[in-house]
Amino acid sequence: MELNPIKDAFDSVIKKQTLSSSKIEDTIEQITQEIQQTLSGIQSAINVPSSQPKLILGELKTKLKEIAPLNHLEATQKELNIAMSKYTKLLEKQFYPDISKSYRNVDFDTHIINQIIASHLYRESMFEIGDCFINEAHEEETIVDKKTQFLEMYEILESMKSHDLTPALKWATTNHDKLQKTGSDIELQLHRLQFLEILQNGSRDEALKYGRTHFAPFATQHFHEIQKLMACLLWVGKIDSSPYSDLVSPTHWAKLADELAQQFCNLLGESYESPLKVTVAAGVQGLPTLLKLMNVMTGKKQEWQSMKQLPVPVDLGTEFQFHSIFVCPVSREQAGEDNPPMMMSCGHVLCRQSITKLSKNNSTRPFKCPYCPAEVEVAQCKQLYF
């Protein structure tokens, strides 16, 4: 979107506004001066008995009427008003003026939304704000467990920032079995980092001792990795200039911290990204399509409120693709349990209903694949599971 015309329109509002302000100032100044002049006129004539204040006041009145202060201001104010309404109109033209157009008037449970917000605040490490929110929204502290859990995670990550692995290792050791079950080797990765940290600080004996105690449980599964690590002992204190220099690259810390957060969330049964963040991001991407849809659906507001499926596809980035959706290229329908995707012997895939139609409901008669010259049979079609 081109923001410059909008900025220009706003600058023109500011310009007219400055003009109008100074005009107002001038006018008030002018009136004040006229009155003060009259005032000094009366005062200097105070001992002249023939002076007539009524006459002098009358003169002032005529003068002020000639100045016509309010009429004077009108023109600049009108210009300002034009500039302001131009800006408002430009905004309406360049932006979606009402993004609630596609909003469905359904009961959106405030309590649920509040709970979602509270856990979002906690998982983004905004603990104080989360507490404040729960308090102000009168939400019960049912998510207080979540808070303690994420608090632990952020303490681990904070320590890692200052190259202290103690809390991380403590967590990994406690959850050793669970981590093994999910196939994560993060515990070994943490030990490796600790080992290299000791090596870099120059103590071979200590490193050797650390390696012996902590690598042993992983020896069978990660033999090669551990061999390489032990070879590092030869370069104690100068690994950065050894063949193993890539092992001590500082990026390992950041990467491992990310990995740890992911594993931590995984063990909690939580997603790595905040679900609120994901949904709002999807909403930002999807809303323009919905708003365009509403423009062509004017007059069908009622229909929109009760639709079971969106009439148009809303394209989201691949980061929002959590499920395999198969759309039959023949019928354009989404496959489901009652109409699953089937692969024909040529390798092309259609949904079952389309295959039934193409074969004219005859399971032995061969029919031609719509996408290649192959002749195929229903009996040889295979249901697919994505």
Added chain:
Amino acid sequence: MESNTNGNSAVSNATISSATATSLPSVQGAVPSSKLTQLTESLKLEHQFLRVPFEHYKKTIRANHRAVEKEVSAVMSTLSDSGDLSQDDAVKHLNSLVSRLQGLKRKLEDGSRAEHLQAQRCKARLDHLESAGADNISEWNNTRLKRILVDYMLRMSYYTTATQLAESSHIQDLVDIEIFYEAKRVMDALRNKEVAPALAWCADNKSRLKKSKSKFEFQLRLQEFIELVRNEKNLQAVTYSRKHLSPWAASYMKEFQKVFATLAFTCNTGCETYKVLFDAKQWDFLMEQFKQEFCRLYGMTLEPLLNIYLQAGLSALKTPFCYEDDCPKEDPLSQESFRKLAMPLPYSKQHHSKLVCYITKELMDTENPPLVLPNGYVYSTKALEEMARNNNGTITCPRTRDVFSYSQVTKAFIS
């Protein structure tokens, strides 16, 4: 296998497009151009972001102009009324006019300070929109989420949290806390069953409310009348209605008559039609009504932005698969709370297949095509190749635990 013209051409197309993609200089770094198009499109949703501070600015300008008009015409008219004065009185009179004008000047100085601040705020917002780009996209998106949350909190009257969140993220200029404090005064009063601040607010915005044919003021007046009847101040009620209700009678005759009839029924009435008028819920209704008028006046959506974005996002994400047990955790709709919110919303629609590998969670497309195991389960080429490499050519289906050889795998062609 038969000739697969389709599959082959798809593959060669893919190689061509990837070749051109790599030969292009990557100006935008890691962010693909489609992301930037999306960003531009998403900026168009920010109407309210620019409109609200501008309405505030306009309001201040208008108030200042009104003050000038009022004072100047007052000065002019008292001058006309001055008539026959002694010299002393004339001096006194003129002095009072001068000090009146000086008062106006001071008032305008304050007013233009406020105008300036609000203009700055409008500018800051334009600059913020302009700052969105490839290099700060994730930070910018995080700020947007915070703005949306602050908006929600303000509309729900969670002022303390809203302020804390805005301050801790340094986004005070990007949210409308001040404006909502204006609403807070009125809301608090209505909660205490006082209409005076609400009426003052109506007077402040008289011309604009009239333009939008708002009957909020009438509703407030009705409530005041009802309260008089409730307290059996019937005589006062009649006087009140003559003064404040009758101007509305022509437009809202039916309501006017109905409320007027309460004089006969009093608050202990058993008649349903009149009972509801005495219900304490009428005050909640007024609060709701005020919120709507308030939002409309500032060019805000009536719903919190959060609800609007959540609904759009949930509809776009919702598929029948989200409600199955194996819905992956990364899908917000795997969570009960999100599922409940999505319940009354439509499912998304796809015109083309989009297949995600169960193992790697990556998209299966021409560059990473889907492969079929003899049991019908489909995984991406990348995933199965790696599995075969690590296991001497054998593949274990992660869902059925069946074991196959990599040579048994066949290609599926998805068009």
